[in-house]
Amino acid sequence: MAASEVHYRRILLKLSGEALAGNQGYGIDPTVIGNIAQEIKDVTDLGVQVALVIGGGNIFRGVAAASKGMDRASADYMGMLATVMNSLAMQDALEQVGILTRVLSAIEMREVAEPYIRRRAIRHLEKGRVVIFAAGTGNPYFTTDTAASLRAMEINADIILKATKVDGVYSADPKKDHDAVKYSTLTYLEVLKKGLQVMDATATSLCMDNDLPIMVFDLTVDGNIVRAVKGEDIGTIVKGG
Template sequence: MKAAPMSAQSCDSSVPTVDPSVRFKRVLLKMSGEVLMGDREYGIDPATIDRIAADVKQAIELGVQVCVVVGAGNIFRGVSGAENGLERVTGDYIGMLGTVMNALALQSAFEKVGVPTRVQSAIPMQAVCEPFIRRRALRHMEKGRVVIFAAGSGNPFFTTDTPAALRATEMGCDALFKGTKVDGVYSADPHKDPSATHYDTLSYMDVLTKDLKVMDATAISLARENHIPIVVFSVLEAGNFAKVVRGEGKFTIVTDQ
């Protein structure tokens, strides 16, 4: 009897084959909450998260293992809350809950295109997602599932950049992908300064000494200590994620050299 073709769901229990063109086999994708807004001023744009889900699916089909950390700037920022009189710790916890909301929205978009997904939260909330368990997360990724890490590190006073670098280290990722609205790191804001220079490569110390705002200093230092390259690329360009995991397209890579 002829075997039935493998469906999208059947990859949930098998180990995908890695395409030989892939440069980075296991990556953590870090996105700000603002990316999910699309052209809106607040909240989540369904068309934007659907396109991101399609891009991640392309990478999964290449055999890339993907985990995700997303911010909550489209919903709430703890720092802004503190500036308006809210206690900073309380504001940060509200922001962490916002990342869970974004993670659940992304999970829905990923599964709609046939990508099995698990959300793991640093703050336990078992009714809606799994608690963060490193070995379980690794097993999910090995089976071709996307794992979205929510609620930051579970601690106030950190941006989501730092738990992104932490989770990338814990998961043994080949690179930390920073998905932004521009195609890499520039000497100045390219939207405001057309003469800004695009950097193809940078060292961790370049980022810190030039204050290039790639990620916060704690995240850069953590990536540097664990030799995890940071790849900055445009997550708004359709199909770009799959191109960059193959080492193609325009991006900036931050490494030891």
């Protein structure tokens, strides 16, 4: 495939922690993470620069713990550490398929990850390495969606690819409502006004303020990440009006 077929040259791929758990619902499924790593390799083989942000919901959910009485800041820090565990697992899976990978953590832990420095992250990308941003923004009360938006803007990504288990954004849950309508495109304001589950309001507002498009697509279909970087119509694009 010629590089000219690639629509996006630098992407930020946002994965939920649940995506790594597969059907088991918690922890990390080695087969699933191996398949994701192979798809990312297919993308990097096209010359696309790839950064990742991975959630921690398969290990620990800060919001859920806070709702049961735990201090919210403490719960969020635990959630950030869960994202580091997922990032290290993904780094290992990527290196097993021959991709040089760096984990940059917003919380300093030099024994396992590099500290997050914007220029260093960009330099890694320019050298063809996959960069995984761990520990969210390093601050409680912010989701990994917001971290993805922030990091995508800091590295001048062309788009955020939000991988989910459905093939786009619907007017209602398509599994519960057979009349749910899939949107091919949406504006940031439509997402905010309709309360659609694309990214949280802070992340969506950040993207809107900086005109950074978001594509929501189905990760469970083989080859979809490649299709996404080629600009194929496989999901829902959120962009300016």
